[in-house]
Amino acid sequence: MTHPDTAPQTLIEVRDLSLAFGRKVIQQNVSFDLKRGSIFAVMGGSGCGKSTLLKSMIGLLRPSSGQILVEQEDYWAQNNRRRTELNHRFGVLFQSAALWSSMTVGENVALPMEMFTKLQPEVIRRLVELKLGFVGMEQAIDLMPSEISGGMRKRAGLARAIALDPDILFFDEPSAGLDPITSARLDDLILSLRDGLGATIVIVSHELPSLFKIADDGIFLDAKTHTPIARGAPRDLRDHCTIPEVMAFMNREATIPSASEAKG
Template sequence: MPDQTVLSLRDITLSFGPKIIQKNISLDVRKGSIFAVMGGSGCGKSTLLKSMIGLLRPSAGEYHVGDENYWAGDEAHRTDLNHRFGVLFQSGALWSSMTVGENIALPLQMFTDLKPSVIRRLVELKLGFVGMLQAIDLYPSEISGGMCKRAGLARALALDPDILFFDEPSAGLDPITSARLDDLILNLRDGLGATIVIVSHELPSLFHIADDGIFLDARTKTPIAHGSPRDLRDNCTDPQVHAFMHRERDEEGKT
């Protein structure tokens, strides 16, 4: 795997007014990696993701996308960088008044000059990649939650981004559907060479797909561990990280 940093944060502070959510966040996301943002409820995982996709400006610190300082330029500069991003929101976030195909076509209509026939073909390709071509003319209300997640993923891929952000992609899915989504995420990394940042608290998913990560602590409002979920499970001695990483085995009486 190339040891090339595509995203880097240095001494980032995230806050809403005087309320600090997290501080002293520094991390590097390597090209082709699946980087996990971990931690308990309320620690700021989704807030960090929002900042990384440009929805929340940090109170302090620097954020680089490749060699570009994300917040140093103007809005047009950030828009250009955002075209490198694809985002899968927690609910799928499909427009209910549009068909699945129309949802995937929307970014192509907004940001390219492609003909409708070409856009239709690209939509078919993206939906085919996630196994959703049969739903191209259906509305979100006519498909399952797992299918909505895959359709949201197809939309995230519409502009061929090289960096993907996923917010709790397995939330609300049954174990079999969740495992299939994990395999699809691995295919994105291996087949397309995408770099992926994922927010999740689903341990089976994290252990299966993530090869690097950061653990955020709600109490200290700082990161307290770095490394892959498997490494943190097996080697981290911090009691909070240990409890988080072993919670399912504890609940099952296996430790």
């Protein structure tokens, strides 16, 4: 039994969240807690609203209704200044890594420090070296994004995401476009971010091997009902969930039409 003093603390609470574009409902009745130190997966088929939920959690899309509480502070009820302050607790890795092509890798990683701190250039340079060293990219500090591989760009994006030492990291399809070996190395790096930096991680991904390996909690969003239909670690949902849509997703079923369906 977990002692009360060592029980995981709730870092983020999502309460009765609804997401819509005009009259088009993307998701509704979304509620879950995110425990400190967890790796939380947002799962579901294409078009179910995974990335939309992520955008709402990082401040890019105001929800239609509901709350996102960051340590009991209602994010969307705050003024712009306070939301910006809360955003400094977030690190984000977008699907494409989103590095500035006209800046070196080191300049990309330095940018958040230059924008949001008063550190001297020599201090920022040293911190950039440390962040890149953490992801095994120190040798690329003076290279341009066009001069490095896709996997290296993802790691550079990770270095930038941790530039301000955030305690919450958001990853949107981090393994997209990577070969299996590079993807597995990225999984190990994400685990090291959790274990080495104490970061709490929210990850949107279709990559089941990655989710089974690293995620310890999660939510499954359904595109048909526009609601969450399952909650739990991906491994547990794979092994124990009996909801047909979840079973099909976790076992990669019903993705190819049968011969009779194809003929019809």
